[in-house]
Amino acid sequence: MLFQSLKPGLRGTQPLDLIWLALGSVPMAEFAVHAKPAALVLDLQHGLWERGTLEAAIGAAAQRVPVIARCAENGPAAISQALDAGAASVLVPLVETVDDARRAVDACRYPPHGRRSGGGVRPLLAGIDAMLMADREVAVGLLIETVQGVENVEAIAAVPGVDYLFIGTGDLALSRGTHDPAVLERDCERVQRAARAHGLPCGLFTADAHAAHRAFADGYRMAVCANDIELVRQGFHSALAQAREEA
Known part of the structure; x- marks a missing residue:
C-alpha cells in the first residue's frame, strides 16, 4: 500500500489525535511521526509546504502514520497534487454547498467513480492495479468553516x-x-449533529492538547493536539523567559 490508511481509524471508536504541521519542515514531520499520533496534517493552504518538501515529508511519514493533506483549494489540481504525493486523505477547505462537496469527492476518485486524473510518480510505482486499490482507501474530509457551510451542513453530510x-x-x-x-x-x-446523523466522524481544530482533550470529551472524534507553529513559538518564549529569570 502506498500509504497508511486513515479509514480504519475513522471506522473505529477511539479519538484520533492529530499533529498539525505548517512550517514546511521535513525533519519536523519525522519528529512528529516518532510521537505516534493517529495522523499528521500537512497544511498546504496556509503552510509553507512546497511540492518537493511535501513529497519528502509524506515519503518519511506515510508508511508509519496516515497523512492528511489540507489542500490549498477545492479544485482538481490541488487535490490531485496532494493525493499524487501519497496522502492518505485530503481535507478540502471552505466547503459551503452540496455542489462544493460533490466537486471535492469527484476530484478524489478515478473514473468511473470520479474525475481524478491517473498518474503521478508514487501512485504508479507498483502499477495501475495498485493505484486503483489505493484509490479505495483515500479518505475525503470536508472543512466546514463558514456560516454558509454551517447552514448547509446537513445536506453536505449526506453527499x-x-x-x-x-x-x-x-x-x-x-x-x-x-x-x-x-x-x-x-x-x-450543529455540524457535529449532522455528522453523527450520517454516520460520519467529526473533527475540530483545537489550539492545544487541553482543548483537544475537551473536544474528545464532547464527542468529537478528531482534534489537533499540537501544531508546529505554536510549539516552536512557545518553546522559544519559554526558554528565553527561564534563562532571564535565572540570570
Whole structure:
C-alpha cells in the first residue's frame, strides 16, 4: 500500500489525535511521526509546504502514520497534487454547498467513480492495479468553516463519498464576525449533529492538547493536539523567559 490508511481509524471508536504541521519542515514531520499520533496534517493552504518538501515529508511519514493533506483549494489540481504525493486523505477547505462537496469527492476518485486524473510518480510505482486499490482507501474530509457551510451542513453530510467532517474554528469565527464562545459552540454542535446523523466522524481544530482533550470529551472524534507553529513559538518564549529569570 502506498500509504497508511486513515479509514480504519475513522471506522473505529477511539479519538484520533492529530499533529498539525505548517512550517514546511521535513525533519519536523519525522519528529512528529516518532510521537505516534493517529495522523499528521500537512497544511498546504496556509503552510509553507512546497511540492518537493511535501513529497519528502509524506515519503518519511506515510508508511508509519496516515497523512492528511489540507489542500490549498477545492479544485482538481490541488487535490490531485496532494493525493499524487501519497496522502492518505485530503481535507478540502471552505466547503459551503452540496455542489462544493460533490466537486471535492469527484476530484478524489478515478473514473468511473470520479474525475481524478491517473498518474503521478508514487501512485504508479507498483502499477495501475495498485493505484486503483489505493484509490479505495483515500479518505475525503470536508472543512466546514463558514456560516454558509454551517447552514448547509446537513445536506453536505449526506453527499455520498464523504468520509468525515472537520470544523475550522478560526475561519468560522471570522465568517460569523464574532469570537463569542457561545455562538461558535452552537455552530460546532450543529455540524457535529449532522455528522453523527450520517454516520460520519467529526473533527475540530483545537489550539492545544487541553482543548483537544475537551473536544474528545464532547464527542468529537478528531482534534489537533499540537501544531508546529505554536510549539516552536512557545518553546522559544519559554526558554528565553527561564534563562532571564535565572540570570
